[in-house]
Each structure stands twice: as structure tokens, then as C-alpha cells.
Amino acid sequence: MRSTDHAVAQWHAQKQLRHSPAWKLLQGAPWTVAFLRAEFTATKQRVPLEAFHADLADFMKELRGENLSLNEAWQASNYADSWVRSQFLARPMVDGKFHYEPTAATARVLAFVDTLTGSRTNLNSSRLSTLLRSIETLSLQSDPNPDSRIAALEAEIADRQGEIAALKSGANPAVLSDDSAVAATRSVLDLAASLPADFKRMRDGVESMLHSIRQEIMESSVTKGVAVGQVLAGDRALRGTPEGETFQGFTEFLNDPRQQARFRQSVNEVLERGFTDKLTSEERANLASLLREMRRQAGDVHAIYGRLSESLHAYVQSAEFRESVLLRKAIHAAEQAVAAAPLGSRTAVVGPMLYSPDFETLAGMGIFNPEDHVPPPKLAAPPALSGADIHRTPVTPAPDMPALQAAVDRARETRNGSATLSDVYASLPDELHHINTIRGLILAARGSGDSIDPQRTETLTFTQIDGTTRTARVPLFTFTKDTPQ
Numbered sequence: 001m002r003s004t005d006h007a008v009a010q011w012h013a014q015k016q017l018r019h020s021p022a023w024k025l026l027q028g029a030p031w032t033v034a035f036l037r038a039e040f041t042a043t044k045q046r047v048p049l050e051a052f053h054a055d056l057a058d059f060m061k062e063l064r065g066e067n068l069s070l071n072e073a074w075q076a077s078n079y080a081d082s083w084v085r086s087q088f089l090a091r092p093m094v095d096g097k098f099h100y101e102p103t104a105a106t107a108r109v110l111a112f113v114d115t116l117t118g119s120r121t122n123l124n125s126s127r128l129s130t131l132l133r134s135i136e137t138l139s140l141q142s143d144p145n146p147d148s149r150i151a152a153l154e155a156e157i158a159d160r161q162g163e164i165a166a167l168k169s170g171a172n173p174a175v176l177s178d179d180s181a182v183a184a185t186r187s188v189l190d191l192a193a194s195l196p197a198d199f200k201r202m203r204d205g206v207e208s209m210l211h212s213i214r215q216e217i218m219e220s221s222v223t224k225g226v227a228v229g230q231v232l233a234g235d236r237a238l239r240g241t242p243e244g245e246t247f248q249g250f251t252e253f254l255n256d257p258r259q260q261a262r263f264r265q266s267v268n269e270v271l272e273r274g275f276t277d278k279l280t281s282e283e284r285a286n287l288a289s290l291l292r293e294m295r296r297q298a299g300d301v302h303a304i305y306g307r308l309s310e311s312l313h314a315y316v317q318s319a320e321f322r323e324s325v326l327l328r329k330a331i332h333a334a335e336q337a338v339a340a341a342p343l344g345s346r347t348a349v350v351g352p353m354l355y356s357p358d359f360e361t362l363a364g365m366g367i368f369n370p371e372d373h374v375p376p377p378k379l380a381a382p383p384a385l386s387g388a389d390i391h392r393t394p395v396t397p398a399p400d401m402p403a404l405q406a407a408v409d410r411a412r413e414t415r416n417g418s419a420t421l422s423d424v425y426a427s428l429p430d431e432l433h434h435i436n437t438i439r440g441l442i443l444a445a446r447g448s449g450d451s452i453d454p455q456r457t458e459t460l461t462f463t464q465i466d467g468t469t470r471t472a473r474v475p476l477f478t479f480t481k482d483t484p485q
Contacts, residue, residue, distance in 0.1 A: 021087040022105040049098040104200035178275040399440025421477040445477035
């Protein structure tokens with residue numbers, strides 16, 4: 001390897017960086033980075049579209065008040081659209097509403113700028129202790145010699161037993177100072193800050209693979225049957241990246257309830273310590289929502305994997321895939337027959353000129369086949385349908401409000417002017433014992449202004465359209481006066 005090979009590789013990587021969205025964001029207007037840093041934090045990775053536009057409009061008013069040159073014809077939505085086109089931001093739809101969130105490149109740029117503008121150092125005792133534990137764990141888990149691993153584990157057990165004996169003897173435990181504990185907490189938050197960018201890169205990789213395979217299937221630009229293999233190969237390559245390994249490790253963590261319980265318990269105990277008062281409110285909120293935010297981001301990647309699986313399932317069920325399977329089987333059988341046949345050497349009768357423009361295959365010559373010119377049989381007559389063939393889908397009937405009002409009046413009269421919702425429901429006939437009746441009674445009770453006790457509940461049994469019975473638990477409603485009609 002030449003001494004300049006590494007420099008040449010770095011030069012090519014630098015040229016790619018200059019064409020990336022991250023470089024364009026750093027080269028853009030400084031106020032863009034400032035606004036994105038303020039809008040997206042560790043605890044707020046998604047902002048609704050309307051709220052984002054409103055915050056950006058207010059910020060632009062401040063900028064124009066400081067005589068900063070902005071495009072007067074552009075509003076906040078125009079700038080947001082340009083950031084989406086430049087791949088600074090993504091605009092996913094969540095629960096039927098559009099949100100803005102930083103892309104993987106933007107997340108890394110914001111984290112990079114935070115390290116440049118922040119005054120806090122990463123070199124502290126907590127970070128060094130984490131480094132020591134990590135290298136010791138790596139050394140232990142990568143050691144193939146069982147004797148040395150047993151000796152290391154026994155030494156660790158002896159250290160733990162010594163600490164237990166010291167605590168039982170009344171010795172005060174060595175407790176971190178508040179400053180050291182705050183530094184350790186911030187080190188944990190710094191380690192977790194790199195995870196969102198990795199999840200975004202993993203999500204972007206899966207989305208790109210999903211888009212390409214859908215396009216290839218729709219345009220039939222690949223040989224039949226090759227698409228599934230390409231997806232599997234792309235998935236293996238994606239999981240082999242550092243982001244894929246991060247996602248796989250965190251998925252294994254999510255599937256282990258013991259580790260999640262330990263994580264939640266540790267976070268709750270840390271938040272109860274007195275030193276957390278020295279943390280900012282944003283840092284405390286980030287620590288409290290750490291697991292929930294990582295679960296949400298991992299859920300986004302799983303959702304995209306689900307759409308990829310649906311596309312592949314639809315392709316496998318298609319006629320094209322079945323035809324490709326039959327074609328591959330026929331080709332394989334022909335290859336086996338040719339290989340097993342004692343044909344010896346074969347020579348062509350006429351040497352075909354493969355690159356001649358007049359060359360045609362037998363299929364292209366169109367040999368006459370009488371069967372191809374036989375007129376097709378007439379279509380069968382359509383079946384005759386009558387009114388008996390029409391079946392309507394059963395649905396739960398709407399609440400019979402006049403019957404319910406009458407039942408309320410009867411129950412109140414027979415019970416000295418006061419009746420609960422369950423009393424009214426029990427007096428109704430069986431055909432009205434469905435979920436919409438319960439909803440109608442609740443609406444009548446809320447509109448009447450009668451007594452509602454949310455601390456006490458009643459259990460009602462209703463029948464569904466498939467004949468099964470279920471129970472509903474509702475607050476205690478008491479009808480004490482006339483229900484308005």
C-alpha cells in the first residue's frame with residue numbers, strides 16, 4: 001500500500017462530503033442552524049407542521065427587526081419547503097398530521113455544533129471509568145481461554161464481596177460528589193445523543209431500499225424473481241453497517257423485559273437523587289424520556305420494515321412471481337436433461353451471426369399455428385340475481401333515544417325519583433342491550449346535568465353483532481330529575 005493511498009481515499013470522501021446536505025447546511029445561513037438547534041432538542045425530535053411554521057415566522061420577525069436580509073417574498077412555509085428539498089428536514093405523516101424532524105445529516109451537524117459552542121468537556125472521571133469498564137468487558141468477552149476468564153470473574157466476585165462486607169460492618173459507602181454525579185449523568189446523555197442520528201440513517205436506508213424495490217417491481221426493470229434476492233442482499237448489507245448494528249443491538253435490548261425494567265428503575269432512582277437539581281430542566285426531561293424516545297425511533301424503523309414486508313408479500317403473491325418460479329424450474333430441468341443426455345459434441349447446422357441486424361429468434365418469426373386462429377368460445381350468460389341474493393352486512397343499530405328517555409322516566413318513578421344508569425339499562429328489552437344503547441344513555445346522562453361520580457363505576461353487559469357478549473365499565477350516573485327532551 002502506497003503512503004498516499006490513505007490521503008487519496010480521504011480526498012474522495014471529502015469531495016463526497018462537500019456535496020452532502022450536512023456540508024450545505026454548514027455553508028448556509030447561520031440563523032438556519034440556530035433555529036434548528038432551538039427547535040429540535042433531545043426531548044423534542046418532532047414538531048407539528050403548524051407549530052413549526054408559527055415558530056419560524058416569529059423568528060423571522062426578530063431577524064427582520066435586526067435588519068437581516070431575507071427574501072421578502074418568502075414566508076415561513078417557503079423556507080421549510082426549501083429545507084425539505086435540501087434534505088435538511090424530513091416531513092413524515094404521524095397520526096394523520098404532518099411533522100418536521102431533522103434528517104440524519106442534520107442531526108449530526110447539530111450535535112457537532114453543540115460540541116463546538118458548548119463549554120462542557122467530555123474528559124471527566126465518569127467518562128474514563130466508562131472507558132475502563134468497556135475495555136475490560138471487551139477483553140473478558142473476547143478471551144478464548146476459559147481459565148483466565150474464570151480468574152477475572154472470581155476477582156470481580158471477591159471485590160464485590162469485599163464491598164458487601166464493608167457495608168455490613170458499618171463503613172460509609174463511597175458516594176460520588178454532586179459535581180461528579182452531574183458529570184456522569186451528562187456523559188450518559190452524550191452517549192445517548194448519538195443514537196437518534198444512527199436510527200435516522202438506518203430508517204433512511206430502509207426507505208431507500210423500499211423505494212428502489214417498489215420501483216423495480218412496478219417498472220419490471222429487473223429479471224423476474226431477482227427482486228426478492230436483491231432486497232435480502234440489501235437488507236444484509238444495511239444490517240452490516242454501524243447504524244444497523246446499533247439498531248439490532250437496541251432491538252435485542254427492547255426484546256429483553258429484564259433489561260428494560262433495570263433501565264427504568266435506574267433512571268427513576270437517578271432522578272430522585274439530590275444532585276439532579278444541578279441539571280437543566282431539558283437534561284432532566286431528556287433523561288426521563290430516554291427509553292421512550294428510543295422506542296419511538298426504533299418503532300419507526302420497524303414500521304418501514306413492515307411496509308417492505310407487505311410489498312414483498314404482494315409481489316410473491318403476484319402472477320409474475322409464480323411465472324418466474326415456473327420458468328426457473330423449467331430452465332433447471334432443461335439444464336439437468338442436457339447435462340445427463342449422451343449427445344456428445346454438437347455443431348450448429350448454420351452458424352448464426354448473433355450481432356447481425358437480420359437475426360431473429362423462432363418466436364420472432366411467428367410460425368403459423370392453426371390453434372392460434374380458432375375463435376374463442378362465447379362467454380357464459382351472467383347469472384340471474386333476485387332480491388333474495390342481496391345480503392346486507394349486519395351493523396349495530398343506532399340508539400333508540402325515545403325508548404331510552406321513556407326507560408329513564410319509568411326507572412325514576414319506580415325508584416323514588418332516583419335511578420342509576422345500570423337500573424335503566426336493566427329495564428330495557430334484550431334487543432336494546434348493545435353498545436350504542438350504552439352510549440345513548442351516557443349522552444342522556446351528561447346532557448341532563450344529573451349526578452356523575454367518576455370515582456365509582458358500574459359494569460354493564462352488552463351483545464355484539466356476532467353474538468358474543470362483552471362488558472363495559474362506566475362511571476356511576478344517577479338520574480334524579482327530568483331529562484330534557
